[in-house]
Amino acid sequence: MRNPVFFLCLCVVAVATYGVAKFIDNAYVFFAGYVVLQYIVLSTGWNILGGYTGYVNFGTAAFFAAGAYSTVVWHKTVPDMPLPVMMLIGGAIAALLGLGTGYLTLRLRGTFFGIATLAMSVVMQTLITNWSFVGGSRGAYVVRPDATDWFGIDYIEYLFLLMLGLSVIAVGIARAIEQSRLGYGFATIRDDELAAEASGVPTLRLKLLATALSGGFMGMAGAPLPYYVTYLDPASGFSLSYAVNTIAMPLIGGTSSWLGPVIGAVLLGTLQQLATVTISSALSLLIVGVLLVVFVVAAPKGIIGWFAPRKGKPGAQP
């Protein structure tokens, strides 16, 4: 399927999703749906780096919170700025953060990058905790309007729509990358970086691009968060559960294509929303952790691996 056609299909799916949510006509659907959509953006973003190039990012929380806290800053300084603009700025800041971390550590072995991202999220959390302008450790309150100025739709519904749009863009771009020259470049890095470098693939530049794109999407996903939760403190903004969910979803769905993270996010996100309501949020996180370990051990290709056509004997391909 050509990219514009695919993009149109995505839009149709998105409109249908909105239609169904509107039809159910329950504020909770938008409230819970927002979280699921947010995870679609996060895991698709993560997969651009993790799935396509094979570099593990444990610092989702740092990128996500960079977006969220940039919104807090704009909310305090320029409260009239429309939220989509704030999202773009938050995404740009997170992308720069990714670029910086990547520049420092991507020249090393892949595992060092993983450890560095883990480290970065703690450094960021310490900085935010000590930055009193955004509330420090006490947290920041953000006043959420009841409804938007135009059309007068409910604000949660507006946030849902924004996130729906963002997830369409994220999934569309992820698929476009997958089938482009860029995607093949990423795949060479994942399969054999040394060989790729030797064949003239500009590996560092591609890795930096992947990190920036991936971080940018995570930042954009985080930017509306202050309006969604209305109270943001470092402990919740940098919660480890973002990192775990964002890694678990693509790995459970399957990292090799755009569909994997979407499947993982929809399944796990919905499961978690249900488990949080019916059992407890701690237990729902435990389920995610156990699923992550079970899937990486027992089903390394994820859910989409179950349906993929079998390709002869392993090792038989040229």
Add this chain to the structure above:
Amino acid sequence: MDIPFDLLGNALVSGLLLGGFYAAVTVGVSISFGMLDIVNIAHPAFIILGSYIAYIANSTLGLDPILASIIATPAFYLLGMAIYHVYDVSFERRGDNGLRGLAFFFGILFITEVALVLTFGVDYRLVEAPYIGISIHLGPIDLPLRLLVPFLISIVLMGGLHMYMGRTFLGRAIQAVAQDPMALRLMAANPSRIKRIAFGLSIATASIGGAILIIIQPVEPSIGRDYIGRIFAICVMGGLGSFAGSFIAAMALGIMESFTSTFFGPSWSPAVSFGFLLLTLAFRPSGLFGRA
């Protein structure tokens, strides 16, 4: 700037003692990450598990936390062997130990943490022992025993492991597998078996590390994360797999953290280790003493 001498001296001494403790919690990662090339980011979770076992033994049976942790080491050793077995079968033999191996340990880290939260809650736990709360005074310098005892334990632990690695057959085999698993296979030794033993050993040190952690500070399940940065920073700074190097790096980090929390406030101290880790990775990835 006028800095009183005793403040400086006390910060230095407590930094050194803290560094000794950091060395003890790092030694396990020096083995698993430094020698076996297994990125066990779940190591801090096992340390916290060790803390909780020491806490249970202490609060129910009244056992000394260190004694309890030594009794628990065989269990940790077996746990480590079991985890390595799963890791070996699922990732190393498939040659897929990058992305999925990391995710596997990340999952274990998270499961352990959430399981501890579900069992014990998020309250801070502490232990009682006769040496907690007493200080020796040397002129203006205070030597709190709750830092001194872990420091001494750490030296014994590091010294013991150093001897083991250098003098025994298995220890030398572990060092050999670190250098060249293929050559070891040619010598008719099974690298998987030796790595399993070494990984078991590295997890066993987490039991003792956990006990001295809970002597130094009250423990709750999520503080393990603060230690990920410290442990890996020390391990990388010390030049992977070198006990002496990581001991010196641990001292350096301990002193820096102690100065930071004395002069800028304790809320900044986590950033020290992680900042240092990032700088080390960026500029000296082979460690402070390694050849660049």
